[in-house]
Every structure is written in structure tokens, then in C-alpha cells.
Amino acid sequence: MGVGTFFHYFGTVLLLAATALLIVVSVTSPVVNNLSILxxxxxxxxxxxxxxxxxxxxxxxxxxGKDDCTSAHVGYDATGAITRVTQLTFSNNDRDAARVLTRVLILHPIAAGLTFLAFLLCLGTSFLGSFVASLFSALAFIATVIAMACDFAGFEIIKHAVNTRGPNNIDARWGPAVWCILAAAALTLVATILVFVTCCAGRVKKNRTRRGKTDY
Incomplete structure (x- = not known):
């Protein structure tokens, strides 16, 4: 196995790992109650x-032991949970901003799907398959970064309010899913670079070999 092939399949493995991490983020509460972004x-x-x-x-x-969960749907009133159980209130702007940003979180499963498609395309060895895989991987990276930015921006509104204005008996912290999406973004970026570079390098090598045979 050549160095280029090794890096190509290493990038493929990174895409599979990123897919798994994005799936974890997609099944956070209320799908899995104790798995959280915040x-x-x-x-x-x-x-x-x-x-x-x-x-x-x-x-x-x-x-x-009786959990009170919302139904799973796109976009929800993120500030509503804390106002139900405490006296903490939010301005209309903060409440609306948090709600809008939760709608963008649909990008979590979309990014997982794009990353998995890139992984499947990377299993082939053709130039076209690898090139398309790098495009899907790049799209997955962009979707992941946008979703991650919305995670931090939307839930920071709640986190900051709880830790600065909330009762002394509550503490807001980032959940494990935040670090999963951060790792997924890094893995997808590295995989995109590896797949694209090895794809182009393989194409150049193949063309040189073909020209060498023709000259001979």
C-alpha cells in the first residue's frame, strides 16, 4: 500500500468516526434523556x-425518577424549561434568538448524513468517486461548523443567564455533545483535506505513468 493510499483510507476512517460523533449529537435529549448539549x-x-x-x-x-421531556421536533422554546422550574426570566429578544437558533440544529443529522455519504464514496478508488467524496465532506464540514456555532450561540444565552442571574443551587455547563460536534468538525476538516489531496496526487501520478508508457 502506497503512502497516498494509506492517507486516503485514513481520511475515510476519520469520516466514519465523524459520522458516529454527529449521530451521538443528533440523538441528544429528548431522544436520550441524559445526553445533552447543555x-x-x-x-x-x-x-x-x-x-x-x-x-x-x-x-x-x-x-x-419521572422525566418531563418535550416531543422531538425541529425548533423549540429552549428558555421555557428553566422558566418552568425557577423564577429566572428572559427578555423577548433572548427567548426569540434561542428559539430560532434551535431550528438550525437540524443541521446535526444533515451533517451526519453528508459525512456518511462521503465515507461511502471514499470506499471506492476511482478519481471521480474520491473527488465527489471530498465535496460531500467539505459540505459536511460547513454544516457541522454552522450547527456548532448555533449550539454555542443559542445555549450560551441560557448558560450565561443561569450562572449570572439564576439561583445559587443551579449550575449550567456544556454537555458532552458539544465536545462531540467540536471533534466531528475537526475530523471532517482533516478528512476533507486528506481525501482531496490524495485524490489529486493519485490523478497526477496516474497521468505521469500513462505518459511514461506512451513515450516508451
């Missing part, structure tokens, strides 16, 4: 243990 922990005598925010909704994890 989590708010409650301490003391509160009847609520935690609020978890995900791609398609949120869950209020109660201490009695």
Missing part, C-alpha cells in the same frame, strides 16, 4: 435534578 444541574432541596438540552428538545430530570 445541562443545568440542581442541588439542595430541589425536586429537579437536571435539565438537559438537545438537538430536538429538552428533558427535565426529576428526583422522583
Amino acid at each position: 445541562k443545568i444541574d440542581f442541588s439542595g432541596s430541589s425536586t429537579v435534578d437536571r435539565i438537559t438540552y438537545g438537538t430536538f428538545g429538552y428533558c427535565i430530570i426529576n428526583s422522583n
Whole structure:
């Protein structure tokens, strides 16, 4: 196996890993209650243990074991969960901004789909397949970055409000899904570069070999 082929398949493996990470982000609460992009922990005598925010909704994890989750859908009132269980309020602008940004989170599963398509195309060895794979991978990277930016921008509104104006018994922190999408963006970027460069290098090498045979 040549060096170019090795890097090509290494990029392919990175795309598969990125796909898995983006799937994890896509199944955050309310699909998987305790898997979150942002989590708010409650301490003391509160009847609520935690609020978890995900791609398609949120869950209020109660201490009695009965979770109160929204239905999974695109776009939701992210500030509504915290106002239900505390006296913390948000301005109309913050509430509307958070709601709009949650709609963009549909890019999580879209990016996962694009990354998986790029992975499948990379399994072939043709120039056209590899070139198209690099395009799909680039699109997946762009979608991932946009979704990640909306994650940080939208949920930072809630995180900042909770940690600066909220009761002393609550603490807002980033959940594991944020680091998953950050890692997925990095993996997709590296994979895009590797697949494109090895694709072009392989094409150049093939053309040189063909010209050498013709000259001979």
C-alpha cells in the first residue's frame, strides 16, 4: 500500500468516526434523556435534578425518577424549561434568538448524513468517486461548523443567564455533545483535506505513468 493510499483510507476512517460523533449529537435529549448539549444541574432541596438540552428538545430530570421531556421536533422554546422550574426570566429578544437558533440544529443529522455519504464514496478508488467524496465532506464540514456555532450561540444565552442571574443551587455547563460536534468538525476538516489531496496526487501520478508508457 502506497503512502497516498494509506492517507486516503485514513481520511475515510476519520469520516466514519465523524459520522458516529454527529449521530451521538443528533440523538441528544429528548431522544436520550441524559445526553445533552447543555445541562443545568440542581442541588439542595430541589425536586429537579437536571435539565438537559438537545438537538430536538429538552428533558427535565426529576428526583422522583419521572422525566418531563418535550416531543422531538425541529425548533423549540429552549428558555421555557428553566422558566418552568425557577423564577429566572428572559427578555423577548433572548427567548426569540434561542428559539430560532434551535431550528438550525437540524443541521446535526444533515451533517451526519453528508459525512456518511462521503465515507461511502471514499470506499471506492476511482478519481471521480474520491473527488465527489471530498465535496460531500467539505459540505459536511460547513454544516457541522454552522450547527456548532448555533449550539454555542443559542445555549450560551441560557448558560450565561443561569450562572449570572439564576439561583445559587443551579449550575449550567456544556454537555458532552458539544465536545462531540467540536471533534466531528475537526475530523471532517482533516478528512476533507486528506481525501482531496490524495485524490489529486493519485490523478497526477496516474497521468505521469500513462505518459511514461506512451513515450516508451
